[in-house]
Amino acid sequence: MWLRNNRGVALASTAALLLLGGISLAFFWVPDDVDQGFSQRIFYIHVPVALTAYACFGWGAWKALRLLWTREVRYDLESYTAVHMGVIFGILTLVTGSIWARISWGVWWSWGERQLVLFLVLFLFYSAYFMLRYSTEPGPRRERMSAVYALFGVVLIPVSFLAIRLAEGFIHPTVFTRDGPQMAGSMFFVFCVCLAGTLTLAGALYANELLGKRVDASLRELEEALA
Amino acid sequence: MTTAEKYVTAAYLVVLAVVLLYVVIYAFKLARLEREVTRLAKLAAERRASGEVPEVEAAEPLRTAN
Numbered sequence: 001m002w003l004r005n006n007r008g009v010a011l012a013s014t015a016a017l018l019l020l021g022g023i024s025l026a027f028f029w030v031p032d033d034v035d036q037g038f039s040q041r042i043f044y045i046h047v048p049v050a051l052t053a054y055a056c057f058g059w060g061a062w063k064a065l066r067l068l069w070t071r072e073v074r075y076d077l078e079s080y081t082a083v084h085m086g087v088i089f090g091i092l093t094l095v096t097g098s099i100w101a102r103i104s105w106g107v108w109w110s111w112g113e114r115q116l117v118l119f120l121v122l123f124l125f126y127s128a129y130f131m132l133r134y135s136t137e138p139g140p141r142r143e144r145m146s147a148v149y150a151l152f153g154v155v156l157i158p159v160s161f162l163a164i165r166l167a168e169g170f171i172h173p174t175v176f177t178r179d180g181p182q183m184a185g186s187m188f189f190v191f192c193v194c195l196a197g198t199l200t201l202a203g204a205l206y207a208n209e210l211l212g213k214r215v216d217a218s219l220r221e222l223e224e225a226l227a
Numbered sequence: 228m229t230t231a232e233k234y235v236t237a238a239y240l241v242v243l244a245v246v247l248l249y250v251v252i253y254a255f256k257l258a259r260l261e262r263e264v265t266r267l268a269k270l271a272a273e274r275r276a277s278g279e280v281p282e283v284e285a286a287e288p289l290r291t292a293n
Contacts, residue, residue: 023239039231042238049242088249092242099238103231205249212256219263226270 008211011204018197025190033187039103046096048195050119052202053093054157056086057126059206061154064147076143077217079150081210083129085202090123118160125153 003010026044033040060082067075097116098108110116129149136142181188228236 037231039235041235045239045242092245095241096238099234103234208253215260219260219267222267226267226274
């Protein structure tokens with residue numbers, strides 16, 4: 001019962017524990033990468049954050065599909081909140097990736113890398129979601145338009161994810177192949193802890209943001225009733 | 228501290244900074260919601276005093292679960 005009523009608190013506490021543990025292990029326990037040395041440690045935050053951004057956009061698209069399928073209004077707010085979280089994690093992916101690129105490749109950005117450009121396209125696509133949403137009057141039309149847009153964007157996720165494998169002559173490393181993760185067991189363990197931490201953090205932010213938006217909406221209804 | 232260590236630390240600090248910024252923005256939002264609740268409660272109390280709104284024993288709790 002307590003867990004049901006305090007989902008945001010439980011998720012935030014779990015996320016804090018997992019991230020603190022994961023980051024500590026990444027800095028003080030895992031060995032240096034043979035190829036990249038100490039700088040490879042960005043992997044433990046950059047990749048989980050990127051996968052979390054994909055997960056948020058995917059969750060937003062799923063909620064959009066539910067809206068179009070059932071016409072239940074609550075899915076509109078849920079889809080919007082998920083896209084909102086996805087954009088936050090998208091910013092983090094771009095910034096941490098850019099820092100990693102600076103250490104490894106000597107440049108902050110490479111326009112020749114399909115993986116990077118496709119992620120930027122995905123990020124800009126979902127950033128435009130807000131412009132579309134706020135340029136339309138609230139109501140069923142806006143809900144449907146937002147849902148269709150969120151669904152279109154999800155098509156870019158597998159393209160962005162697979163781009164690195166489809167690209168020729170890439171410099172972006174491929175860690176996860178058909179043969180499994182190409183790293184030591186300790187590295188993969190820390191990666192999993194950090195991924196669980198970022199996914200839980202996204203869940204906590206999503207739950208709290210959604211709660212805030214629902215309270216906001218309820219207050220507006222109450223204001224109209226009292227007016 | 229080597230250059231690589233500085234960049235790696237910067238990457239982790241950026242993530243921390245964004246999360247903290249989000250918490251600050253959310254704190255402002257909560258403060259705004261609290262002001263709204265206070266204003267509406269005051270308005271409801273005024274209406275009740277003037278007899279426009281009937282007394283209610285207990286308000287329905289807000290839906291918080293998904």
